Amino acid sequence: MTALGDVIEIDERTVLVLGQELDVGHDQPDVANALVHRVGDLLVLVDTGVTTTFRTALRQAADRVGPWSRALVLTTHGHPDHIGNNDLADELGVPVEHYVPAPDLDQMRDPLSYWVWSLQRIAGALPQPAPALAARLVSLFEPMRPFGATTRTYEELAPELIRIGSLRCIGWTFADGAVRVLRSQGHCAGHVIVHLRDPGVLHLSDEGNGPCGAMADADQLKIQTALGTAALLFEQGQAALLTDGHTFTVRRAAEAARHLEGLLEQAATLSGAALALAGRGERVRPSEFTAGYAEAVAALGAGGANPNAMFAAMMAVNQLHELGLRPESTDPDAPWSRPPLRTPPGPR
Known part of the structure; x- marks a missing residue:
């Protein structure tokens, strides 16, 4: 049994900080997993979760992989369980870059409207009106601080053609290519996935949240493309470890490929x-x-x-x-x- 803030050590410079599941009945927000990695003197945080407990765990994980003298904070997408502690970037005491996806800015600024929009599509299946339920859901994630003093969008950077084995995709690289951010945009409009070159970690964040997306801005084809791309990276040996936003484990090589193919098989079965x-x-x-x-x-x-x-x-x-x-x-x-x-x- 895992607890909020527990860590899985991937190597001496990389840990996965574990979140928790959503429990609306007990007013418990879900908290997304976060990756903490060090490249030379650069600290890399992939997502910041939410809650003060998780914030403390992130700080401890950052110290664990140290020492570092500058930091890079990467937000995979704008959902509340991934962005609540983003202002942690301002408290690290070193020069920091923080990037978020531009297509998700509106929902980050106004999560209530985003959730009303998503829930109104199933108004007939809700236990209360969409605005009231959306307000309750969003309240679980307070305090939510999605922006810091250094926050910019990825899209302010020149896009790059990234080559990983036979894969060709568009995204952005950092730390001389040791950190790669790949556009995926399936789970929601701005979603990205992150590849850490040295430990061989591919972090899907929420692209692996089941075979069919739930949110109003989900794109099923892009989800399936991201899953297929990830499977290819493992089959070609370009990735060794799979992590995501809500599975409290690290999957290795063959297991990761089987998991990804299983999600695609489920997608085909559900469509049928x-x-x-x-x-x-x-x-x-x-x-x-x-x-x-x-x-x-x-x-x-x-x-x-x-x-x-x-x-x-x-x-x-x-x-x-x-x-x-x-x-x-x-x-x-x-x-x-x-x-x-x-x-x-x-x-x-």
Whole structure:
């Protein structure tokens, strides 16, 4: 059993600081794992989690991998469980660079509106109105300090073509290529993944949170592309260790590749189950579809991090979109159907 702030030592210069699961019923926020790494005299923090307990654990982990005289703080995406302690960058007492994804700035500034937007899509499945539930969820993460004095966006830096084995991708490198930030943008609009060259760590953050994204700005194709890219890096020996935002373990080589392929297999299976539930897509009510889809998710054990009915419903809505269906009205349980292939002819 792990506890908030426990660490897994990867090597003498790299540790994974463990977060915790979401428990809304007990007013417990989820806290994302964070990576702490040292390259020469450079301290690298990948995400900062949330809560004062986790903040203390990060400081202790930073001392553990020291000594260092400058720091680089990398935010993988803008969700509250990853950014709450970002102002820790201001307290390190050394020159610091801190980068966040530009597409996530709006949700970082106003997480309440972001969560209302995400929850309104499943209003019929919520125990209370979306604004009230969103306010409760966001309150779990207070105090939340997503910005520090040195915060900039990755997109202010010139993008680079990054080569890792046969992989070619766009992103940014730091510390003479020892730290690579790769754009993925699947779990949410601004998401990045991080590759630490020397220990061979690939940190997926939340791209590995199950086979289907839940948030309103998730992109299923990009999630699957990120998982496939990660599997390729392990198969080619370009990555040795897999970490993520919510799995409290470190997966090695062959195990990591099997895990990633398993997520892709689950994605294909869930898509097939969704297609069967939707039939030909003439008319599908979200409430009926979600019930069947949740059963398929449970049968596969594919709920991802923090599995619960709310996230299953959000995944179901995204799956309906993936099938090409659209709601016929704004009613919370309005039928969804496929748009006609051809525009009806106008009057002659």
